[in-house]
Amino acid sequence: MRNDIAQCRRLVVKVGSALVTNNGAGLSSEFIADCARQITQLHKSGRQILLVSSGAIAAGMQRLGWTKRPHAIHALQAAAAVGQMGLTQAYESVFAQHGLTCAQILLTHDDLADRRRYLNARSTLNTLIDLAVVPIINENDTVVTEEIRFGDNDTLGALVANLVEAEALIILTDQRGLFTADPRQDPNATLISEGDAEDRSYEAMAGGAGTAISKGGMITKVKAAQRAARSGAHTLIISGRESDALIRAAHGEPLGTCLRAHKTPLAARKQWLADHLRVAGAVVLDDGAIRALRSGKSLLPIGVRDVRGEFDRGTVIACLDGNGCEIARGLTNYPSNEARKIAGRPSSEIESLLGYMDELELIHRDNLVLI
Numbered sequence: 001m002r003n004d005i006a007q008c009r010r011l012v013v014k015v016g017s018a019l020v021t022n023n024g025a026g027l028s029s030e031f032i033a034d035c036a037r038q039i040t041q042l043h044k045s046g047r048q049i050l051l052v053s054s055g056a057i058a059a060g061m062q063r064l065g066w067t068k069r070p071h072a073i074h075a076l077q078a079a080a081a082v083g084q085m086g087l088t089q090a091y092e093s094v095f096a097q098h099g100l101t102c103a104q105i106l107l108t109h110d111d112l113a114d115r116r117r118y119l120n121a122r123s124t125l126n127t128l129i130d131l132a133v134v135p136i137i138n139e140n141d142t143v144v145t146e147e148i149r150f151g152d153n154d155t156l157g158a159l160v161a162n163l164v165e166a167e168a169l170i171i172l173t174d175q176r177g178l179f180t181a182d183p184r185q186d187p188n189a190t191l192i193s194e195g196d197a198e199d200r201s202y203e204a205m206a207g208g209a210g211t212a213i214s215k216g217g218m219i220t221k222v223k224a225a226q227r228a229a230r231s232g233a234h235t236l237i238i239s240g241r242e243s244d245a246l247i248r249a250a251h252g253e254p255l256g257t258c259l260r261a262h263k264t265p266l267a268a269r270k271q272w273l274a275d276h277l278r279v280a281g282a283v284v285l286d287d288g289a290i291r292a293l294r295s296g297k298s299l300l301p302i303g304v305r306d307v308r309g310e311f312d313r314g315t316v317i318a319c320l321d322g323n324g325c326e327i328a329r330g331l332t333n334y335p336s337n338e339a340r341k342i343a344g345r346p347s348s349e350i351e352s353l354l355g356y357m358d359e360l361e362l363i364h365r366d367n368l369v370l371i
Contacts, residue, residue: 001194001260005234006252008167010048010129012233013039014157014224018174019240020055020087026062027055027090031240035172036094038246039134043100047250048129050164051102052137052157053091059083080141091136101133106140109277112159113316118272122163129164154220155277158227158235162275165265169228170249171221172240177256178218180205197229197259222259229261230274270369273316273329281309281336282318282326283343283362290321293328298361299368301350304343311336319363330368333359 015035022028039049057076060083061069070076088104095102105125111117128135139156154171161169181189195202206218218237225235238249238256249255266274285293289303299319311317313335319328332339334354339362341353351357 001234001258002252002254004260005168005236005250005258008234008250009046010050010164010166010168011042011250012050012052012157012161012164012166012169013172013246014052014153014169015054015172015240016153016174017054017058019172020053021058021062023174024058024062024067027059027086029090032090033094035240035246036091036098036100038244040095040098040100041247042250043132043134050125050129050135050137050160050166051091052153052160053087054138054153056080056083056087056138057141059086077142084138084142087138088136095134101131102136103128103133105135105137107137107156108140108143112163112272113276113278115272118163125160125164152220154224155227158224158233159275161228161233162231162271165231166228166233168234168236169224170236170238170246171224172238172246173221174239174241175218175237176239177237178202178205178222178259192257193254194258194260197225197235197261198263199259202259225259227275229259229263230266231271232261232263232265234261235259266369269367273331273367273369274371276316276329279318279329280311280315281307282320283307283339284320284322284324285327286322290327293319293368294370296365298365299328299330299363300347300360301339301342301362302344302346304339304362307336307340307343309336313358317363319368326371328368328370330363332363334362 019031020028043049057079060079063082064079091102111121125135137160139153157169157171176191178192179189180192183189202222203219206222221237228235236249236256236258238245245255283304284306285303286305289299293299311332313333314331316329317332318326321327338354342350345353347360
């Protein structure tokens with residue numbers, strides 16, 4: 001498995017706030033310089049590296065003299081606005097010393113939720129890679145609202161891996177990797193060296209945020225690995241405090257935790273559907289419709305038992321089972337008010353119920369992805 005990592009050419013590297021800001025003490029010029037040195041070395045060996053960096057809010061907090069992460073969205077946005085300046089300048093300076101150009105990319109969920117903006121973001125990143133530029137990616141905290149946040153940069157790292165079809169996501173953190181329990185509380189906890197990214201038991205093992213300035217913790221890294229696996233990307237969770245950790249891990253050395261992906265990469269369109277963090281609404285399906293979807297068929301109105309929320313034609317909605325668990329999501333051919341009228345009815349009645357018929361299916365199989 002580690003040999004597979006050594007063969008990966010395109011890597012997304014995510015670094016956490018605790019590393020970038022030296023546990024909230026302010027931007028760590030030493031870590032940032034070392035990170036740039038390692039990325040440069042990998043870059044010169046033919047690797048394509050995209051860097052997802054936390055630290056803007058934490059850096060802004062330090063500049064503003066705040067010791068605790070605020071909860072109010074406007075305060076977080078102010079901290080991000082102050083901190084992003086220093087973060088960008090720090091990366092630009094150290095990469096320039098190695099002869100590399102870097103670019104700042106700030107994303108929001110809406111950039112990936114809208115199909116055209118999604119494709120534009122992907123084209124821009126691919127162009128930067130072709131130009132041998134190192135993209136420095138962060139969430140656009142200064143404009144995003146709580147309802148449209150990615151929530152953490154582990155999730156953003158996974159989405160970027162999906163976006164550019166990276167072969168691996170490497171998460172540098174202040175922990176050695178994923179343990180069987182929280183090692184800060186359980187002395188018997190052992191490191192998980194390798195595992196399956198889709199193994200749901202890891203969620204129970206993952207602890208919370210490790211520091212006052214961190215947003216996610218190990219649970220977000222486990223979920224990021226699950227998301228990255230959708231496009232066939234393996235995930236490494238390693239300590240960024242170890243010497244040359246990034247270089248060693250990228251060359252296959254068994255550091256930290258490796259969560260491997262088994263799935264065949266999704267087609268680009270279905271990958272985009274799967275990556276939606278928000279859906280516009282939902283439909284509840286009967287058992288027959290669930291079996292049909294899992295066998296590769298489209299969703300017909302007759303299999304819908306309930307329609308939830310308000311949504312427009314062409315938006316992404318979730319498909320739920322009777323217990324409310326999401327089994328799929330896709331682009332709906334009908335808005336919510338019309339979906340309610342045809343729910344549970346055969347497709348042959350759509351025209352008489354609505355006065356027209358656009359499609360026989362509520363969601364065509366080409367526009368649907370299983371979760």
